């Protein structure tokens with residue numbers, strides 16, 4: 182087992198270059214191949230409150246490493262959300278905490294779907310103390326110096342899962358059926374089930390490839406979207422009731438209070454995806470959801486349609502993310518966090534025109550719900 186070499190010689194750069202998204206970004210996978218070849222035991226980390234892309238990327242990377250004859254452990258710094266447990270049917274994912282010796286065990290660490298300390302939670306603290314070599318594979322704009330020898334970031338990738346598939350290609354491997362299912366979840370969740378503006382023909386090509394490799398879209402959809410609790414729906418109802426608009430309807434926002442959980446029986450992770458309802462209103466350019474945390478801090482999620490870079494806005498509050506989807510955490514109370522954030526977003530909106538009209542709908546811009 183110890184002497185299985187990485188069979189990567191020439192990286193398959195065509196995969197990135199041929200994406201046809203008008204991008205020139207492409208990762209040279211040689212450094213990754215060398216990183217894999219030089220080590221035997223890998224911890225694969227991802228961000229806290231992991232989403233579908235984080236977990237799919239993580240499980241894919243573990244499968245790839247094992248196919249390369251390596252040992253790998255997927256580790257997260259917070260609990261595995263109920264919604265995504267079906268992805269880890271082999272119960273491989275470990276929660277980092279006291280007694281987990283993964284950082285002593287590993288020779289090397291691979292971090293997927295994040296490149297910032299704040300997103301690593303307790304794993305980040307252990308990682309700072311660890312001297313183990315590390316690599317980052319990510320598609321987010323915001324990157325800290327994590328001390329990684331290998332940093333492979335492509336912000337044009339619609340999901341980190343795409344980069345993991347490129348890693349398979351570079352190593353001459355293909356995802357197992359279970360990994361393909363996880364990587365399908367990566368793509369599906371980071372594109373909002375193939376509707377965000379990051380979705381391209383290449384997204385469907387990659388999804389088709391994962392289906393051929395064993396992913397079952399119908400089963401995955403049911404697991405992700407048709408297993409919510411009644412409590413979650415009641416919490417959603419409260420959030421929807423509170424929604425307000427500003428700035429001639431270009432900005433829509435709402436809030437979830439910590440007391441809402443006790444009142445509805447819902448749990449904090451139930452708020453995932455709620456922010457999309459803010460942006461779903463006709464004429465809205467920016468949707469914002471304010472979520473009060475147990476410690477009184479306010480988690481803010483931003484979504485924009487086509488003009489406002491919400492990663493930049495989130496960064497002014499110490500957060501980050503993508504141009505169309507980002508987040509930050511501010512000190513409470515709710516009213517002061519709202520005031521600060523809304524003022525910043527309104528300043529960014531300025532005299533922002535309404536989102537582009539749908540084709541054939543130019544005379545009546547108020548009906549233009551479709552992004553351009």
Ligand SMILES: [Mn+2]
Nearest residue numbers: 234294341371
């Ligand atoms: Mn992602």
